[in-house]
Amino acid sequence: MKHIFIILNFICFSSLSQNLEGVYSGSLVGDQDxxxxEKDQGNYLVTLQTGKNTSLLMLGLQKVDGLTFAVPLQDGDELEVFTTKEGDVLFLEFExxxxxxxxxxxxVSKSHGSKVISSLGNQKDERLIGTWIEKQAFSLDGTIDKEMDNSTKNYKITYSSDGRIIPDSRIFRDVANKHGHRFDFSDLPTFFWSTDNNCVLITQIPSVNQTFQSTYKIQGDSLIVEEEKIRKVFVKEKK
Structure with a gap:
């Protein structure tokens, strides 16, 4: 019985310590994805590259025997994908x-995968790194902007330490539905962030050659971002 207990503990430890980091090639959305x-400050980041300028960046959740991540679907649902690794092969399971x-x-080689992601901008305010939940939107005069207020939806945005942004894909879906447009999640570009003087937030979208600037300040667990006509308040998600 003691030997069985030791073997089971060894199997469990091996699964937990399994290194899933790497670049893998196969077919999930397109013919060649x-x-x-990657691991970023204890969190897993999963990038699905489906074309030259098309990628989805998702948060991975570590399980006892693998990793799960959610791929957004056109109907607003999410496809939960469970991954495990055996040797150099990554196995994906979903329903x-x-x-x-x-x-x-x-x-595949890391050099191949390095073409997928490239961080832009040198300065990064480390206080921004993490996941933030949108709580309130105000007009610049201090009144609540009911048109832009998403406090009931709890949209999230994640700033990774390597300069990438993981936006909440529901935002794009909801805006498209509101205006009667069809939004394809595979069209979601990759966003990058950097800062200037710990008060200016710079957002870049290289695939469409766009750069946006906004001012921000952090007070405790709150992030206040001021754009051209609106001020948004976020609260940092607690782990």
Whole structure:
């Protein structure tokens, strides 16, 4: 019995310590997709590259025997994908329309994957790193902007330490639905962030050659971002 207990503990420890980081090639959305798994200050970041300028950046949640991440679907739902690794092969499991799928992605060189992500901007205020929940939107005169207020939706935005932004994909879906447009989640570009003098937030979208600036300040667990006509208040998500 003692030997069985030791073996079970060894198996559990091996699963927990499994290194999932790397770049993998296979087919999930398109014919040839890339999945990049990285660790950023204890959190896993999963990038799904489906085209030259098309990528989705998602947060990964570590499980006892693998990793899960959620891929946004067109109907507003999310596809939960469970991943494990055996040797150099990453296995993906998910259920879609009552059918279970099992896919495999092969490991590729890190240099290949380095083309997927490139961080822009040198200065980064470390206080911004983490996930923030949008709580209130005000006009610059201090009144609540009911048109822009998303306090009931709890939209999230994550600033990673390497300069990438993980926006809440629901924002783009909801805006598109509101204006009667069809939004394809695969069209969501990759966003990058940097700061200037710990008070100016710079957001860049290289695929469309766009740069936006806003001012910000951090007070305790609150982040206040002031744009051209609106002031948004975020609260830092507690782990």
């Amino acid at each position: 890339l999945i990049l798994i 879609l329309e009552n059918e279970r799928f099992n896919l495999s992605f092969d490991s």
